[in-house]
Amino acid sequence: MPHPISDLVAPRILISRMSAIGDAILTLPVACCLREHFPDAYIAWVVESKAAPMVRGHQALDAVIEFQRGWFTSPRGVKEARAKLQEHRFEIAIDCQGNTKSALAGKLSGASRRIGFSGKHGGELSRFFNNERITPVFHHITDRSLELLTSFGIHHPRVSWDLPLDDEDRDWAKGYRNTIRTPSVAILNPGGTWPSKLWESDRFASTARYLADRYGYHSLVVWGSFEERLMAEEIVELSQGTATLAPNTTLQTLAALIETADLFVSGDTGPLHMSVAVGTPTIGLYGATRPGDSGPYEQAALQLQYEAGSRRHRRQASNRAMRAIGVEHVCAVIDDMHHVPVARAA
CATH class of the missing domain: 3.40.50.2000 (Glycogen Phosphorylase B;)
Structure with a gap:
């Protein structure tokens, strides 16, 4: 049996939320919550380039891994993605999107624990790539994504965003x-x-x-x-x-x-x-x-x-x-x- 995630001091965690700008923003509380509960963790986010500005530079993240749209549709793209992800030695992947490409990124990362959704929110091939699945109770994307953190022993999380904006802007x-x-x-x-x-x-x-x-x-x-x-x-x-x-x-x-x-x-x-x-x-x-x-x-x-x-x-x-x-x-x-x-x- 693997150790409970809540017992880990500095887990290496990948958040997978790929595409839409709005959905990336709605998922930011996941990163904030993880940083609050695991201050020594290594936390990264894999995202497609369109939404990357909304997570790049976020204070809760150690790294942002950017892919071009369609990266998973060719053997070369998949191979390059695997190499880029595995450099970070992830232990846990959190699939906040629930589709093939978001779950595939977690699988390619080499993380042994891959947390995602079951039921209608675990769409396409995600149920095959994720090996720990949560059935969400809430409907809203933000609340639903935070439910994935129950695997970390996190319940009733504080919702914060900390959108990355610099002083010049x-x-x-x-x-x-x-x-x-x-x-x-x-x-x-x-x-x-x-x-x-x-x-x-x-x-x-x-x-x-x-x-x-x-x-x-x-x-x-x-x-x-x-x-x-x-x-x-x-x-x-x-x-x-x-x-x-x-x-x-x-x-x-x-x-x-x-x-x-x-x-x-x-x-x-x-x-x-x-x-x-x-x-x-x-x-x-x-x-x-x-x-x-x-x-x-x-x-x-x-x-x-x-x-x-x-x-x-x-x-x-x-x-x-x-x-x-x-x-x-x-x-x-x-x-x-x-x-x-x-x-x-x-």
Whole structure:
């Protein structure tokens, strides 16, 4: 029988969470919790390059191992991954994603104990690569990932994020915020990775006007891609001077900018979870995903309809379910946030 993990003083641990920016952020409490309970442990995170900026430099991590997307689809990629992982001599791998590539990374690492999910969250081939499986009770990604730490004897963990931001990015963000001459700033994020996650531009603009007229906010509209910039420009044009187009940002400067804001409104996408991680009051708008699974953790979420079906269908669907959310619904939540505690949804 192997020794209980809780008896180990300095275990060598690999966290495997590969791809989406938002999901990587939602998993950061795992790293924080492990560092709190095992201060002398060697803790690393294996991630694909897209989400790497959200974990690179995190104070709980000793190493971040980056792979390119598709690394596991060729014999050469698998061989190179094995060599890179085994340099670290991992004893324990934690598969927080529950699919083939995340579990395969744990297997390739050489870790003798590979912890993952059983049931529907242990998807694809992960159940064959992981040799200790936990059946989660909670639905939210953050809580579900933390449940994997019950194998370490950790129960009721404290949830913290410690998003890695450096002083230079924070100084830039504070300087930019100081150019906006209103006491309160809202950041509106109209972008999303799926068309079915997008709220209408005119509704964001109406929200900006309401925030200005009722509470004296000025809104800043952030963007990433060219298409998102076009949406952001339309919101600014329709806002009647109550919103401004944000400058171009990196993921790190975006997070730092969100940290300076007093409110963040967005669909289900990476910046929404950045906002939660930096402690900004957040309103999430949901249609093709469920806030119970990936909502803004312990913050406000709105969903009036759900685009049911497979992930592929939901990814390709229209934003019909998002259009069920009216401006009046968002403004009601804003009113609640300014007068009474919000009923949390996560």
